[in-house]
Amino acid sequence: MKPNSTPDSPFPFLIDLHTDALYEHIRGRKDITQRSDKGHLDFPRMKEGGVNGEVFAVWISPAELKPGEYCDFALKGANTFDEMCARCADTVTSVRTPGEFRQAVAAGRIAAILGVEGGHALEGRADNLDRFFERGVRVLTVTWCNSNELGDSSGDENKPHGGLSSLGRQAVRRMNELGMIVDVSHSADKTVFDILDTSLSPVIASHSGIKARRDFNRNLTDEQIRGIAGHGGVVGVVFLPYFLREPEDKATIDDVLNCIDHICQLVGPDYAGLGSDFDGFGGALPGLEDVTKMGSIGAGLRRRGFAEGDIAKIAGLNFLRVWDAVAARSG
Numbered sequence: 001m002k003p004n005s006t007p008d009s010p011f012p013f014l015i016d017l018h019t020d021a022l023y024e025h026i027r028g029r030k031d032i033t034q035r036s037d038k039g040h041l042d043f044p045r046m047k048e049g050g051v052n053g054e055v056f057a058v059w060i061s062p063a064e065l066k067p068g069e070y071c072d073f074a075l076k077g078a079n080t081f082d083e084m085c086a087r088c089a090d091t092v093t094s095v096r097t098p099g100e101f102r103q104a105v106a107a108g109r110i111a112a113i114l115g116v117e118g119g120h121a122l123e124g125r126a127d128n129l130d131r132f133f134e135r136g137v138r139v140l141t142v143t144w145c146n147s148n149e150l151g152d153s154s155g156d157e158n159k160p161h162g163g164l165s166s167l168g169r170q171a172v173r174r175m176n177e178l179g180m181i182v183d184v185s186h187s188a189d190k191t192v193f194d195i196l197d198t199s200l201s202p203v204i205a206s207h208s209g210i211k212a213r214r215d216f217n218r219n220l221t222d223e224q225i226r227g228i229a230g231h232g233g234v235v236g237v238v239f240l241p242y243f244l245r246e247p248e249d250k251a252t253i254d255d256v257l258n259c260i261d262h263i264c265q266l267v268g269p270d271y272a273g274l275g276s277d278f279d280g281f282g283g284a285l286p287g288l289e290d291v292t293k294m295g296s297i298g299a300g301l302r303r304r305g306f307a308e309g310d311i312a313k314i315a316g317l318n319f320l321r322v323w324d325a326v327a328a329r330s331g
């Protein structure tokens, strides 16, 4: 595999497990295909930052959309995703398999993966997973901040299901069969453990903080990190200042490195990854102000004495290992 061309990123893959930039693009608030200084991420800036893999999530906003509109919004988002990748075919390829991912990167292009954030997108029907998969969706975040038909969210005090619902169990198994990656970020504690009990494939937390470093309901406990690692999954560390430390205005790239370090100390270097949540929050994290700075993570880990092989795993190989396993189990 050709090394990444950015001097700060000499690892083969630099993969970000979660951005909301696609949602902003769909809403017409930005154009990802053009360079801008708005928000955190667009294709030209990804190129500059040496980021060659990205999960673009269609966020299903329960505030901006109504029930009955969620599924259609996700499918329209898939169309927009395809259109924007096609418009930039020289630099970006939408990929649906780990093989396509590796091919796109080997050809020097950004490999773009489509995700959906919020299981309410299914409108209570597990068979909508098949429609999503058909349209290219390869990652589903089971809940957003709202509980839905699949299970309870960390952001909902009521916890109506007591974890994953029976439909949620059915959905997780169907995702295993299809080869869609299950994402536990935002899920309530019990939902995370129920997903781990149910899923036959490794799962990801695409954009999560670490509770031992910042006590917040949406962050992962050490027990959850051990559970995700025990199932061969990966935790993408979020860059959102509020999830990294209190007070949030003191958060910097060092807090991201601390979270990665924490995961590595706890379960080893095979289970940490990067999950920026770029364009999913306002402001900027000093040191990781936008996607052009992603290579600084490798440099920071190197300064902390991480081995090159481990940095390469954290930068992307861990996620690819998970996707390989998810895809291999499907069918």
Ligand SMILES: [Zn+2]
Binding pocket: 117, 186, 207, 277, 280
């Ligand atoms: Zn999110």
